[in-house]
Amino acid sequence: MSLAENIAQVQANIAAAALEVGRDPSEITLAAATKTQSTETIRAAIAAGITVCGENRVQEMTAHLEDNAYQGAELHFIGHLQTNKVKYVVGRVALIQSVGSQHLLNAIEAQAAKLDLVQDILLEVNIGGEESKSGIPPQELPALAVLAAEAPHLRLRGLMAIPPVARTPGGNRPFFTQMEQLFVDIRTSMGDNRSHINCLSIGMSGDYTDAVRAGATIVRVGTALFGPRPPMTRKA
Numbered sequence: 505m506s507l508a509e510n511i512a513q514v515q516a517n518i519a520a521a522a523l524e525v526g527r528d529p530s531e532i533t534l535a536a537a538t539k540t541q542s543t544e545t546i547r548a549a550i551a552a553g554i555t556v557c558g559e560n561r562v563q564e565m566t567a568h569l570e571d572n573a574y575q576g577a578e579l580h581f582i583g584h585l586q587t588n589k590v591k592y593v594v595g596r597v598a599l600i601q602s603v604g605s606q607h608l609l610n611a612i613e614a615q616a617a618k619l620d621l622v623q624d625i626l627l628e629v630n631i632g633g634e635e636s637k638s639g640i641p642p643q644e645l646p647a648l649a650v651l652a653a654e655a656p657h658l659r660l661r662g663l664m665a666i667p668p669v670a671r672t673p674g675g676n677r678p679f680f681t682q683m684e685q686l687f688v689d690i691r692t693s694m695g696d697n698r699s700h701i702n703c704l705s706i707g708m709s710g711d712y713t714d715a716v717r718a719g720a721t722i723v724r725v726g727t728a729l730f731g732p733r734p735p736m737t738r739k740a
């Protein structure tokens with residue numbers, strides 16, 4: 505299948521899953537995970553209807569930005585972000601989805617203050633409790649959400665998670681359900697400030713329909729759109 509056909513298929517699957525649970529399909533954004541893809545492929549995806557691109561690597565993203573690769577789409581950062589690279593990301597992307605520590609949150613706040621702008625962020629939750637993964641342990645989330653909401657140059661938009669690799673189809677449903685509950689809890693705790701907290705970014709190629717049924721508002725899909733990825737070392 506062509507890229508355009510894959511995009512149409514994934515969008516149709518998202519819409520069907522939404523309708524199954526009585527959700528409006530327009531509430532859900534398909535973010536294309538564009539890591540390792542060429543500028544040409546990114547442009548073709550946007551021409552075929554992709555409205556959000558999610559990038560993992562600062563260097564790749566910077567090169568694509570210089571090429572104007574994302575023109576016509578919104579850019580999100582979804583990968584692990586080191587504090588020394590924050591300056592290449594803050595103010596250049598609409599949303600940093602992967603804020604998984606207080607250290608990183610502080611660094612983004614400082615850079616946004618320096619640039620005199622407000623950076624939209626999601627807090628990344630380590631929902632599987634995996635030691636190898638970044639992200640905030642669920643029990644530390646309420647305190648960090650308060651810090652994020654109070655930071656003058658940050659706007660907390662919601663939560664993101666990358667659950668463990670599922671061993672069986674549907675294996676991540678319990679994690680998605682937990683994320684939906686954390687999302688509801690954060691919204692509730694924010695009271696009057698919750699109107700901006702409307703993003704729950706869960707679900708990838710193998711499980712995005714489960715994520716939509718569980719309440720995802722953003723799914724991050726790579727392989728199901730672009731096919732298997734070339735090795736990460738390849739220069740874009």
Ligand SMILES: *Cc1c(COP(=O)(O)O)cnc(C)c1O
Pocket residue numbers: 537539560582583666708709710724725726727728
């Ligand atoms: C690569 C990536 C995805 C998409 O993964 P696929 O399984 O290829 O759909 C989603 N989220 C993040 C953070 C990623 O790095």
